[in-house]
Amino acid sequence: MDREDRGGRFGQDREMHKATCSDCGNETEVPFKPIEGRPVYCRDCYRKHKPKTFGGGRGGRDRDSY
Numbered sequence: 053m054d055r056e057d058r059g060g061r062f063g064q065d066r067e068m069h070k071a072t073c074s075d076c077g078n079e080t081e082v083p084f085k086p087i088e089g090r091p092v093y094c095r096d097c098y099r100k101h102k103p104k105t106f107g108g109g110r111g112g113r114d115r116d117s118y
């Protein structure tokens with residue numbers, strides 16, 4: 053008998069954490085807590101660094117060691 057509103061925590065605001073972009077060095081905010089030792093990117097750089105493994109297959113990646 054839990055008739056309480058289940059949306060209690062749902063509409064919680066997203067906490068933004070300030071971080072410094074590991075690429076361009078700009079200050080940015082991320083919706084997650086930056087993990088130490090892990091690079092954080094601003095939106096722009098995030099796009100750049102996002103791996104293109106989305107059904108594309110060949111994304112013009114340089115072959116490093118083949």
Ligand SMILES: [Zn+2]
Nearest residue numbers: 073076094097
């Ligand atoms: Zn950046």
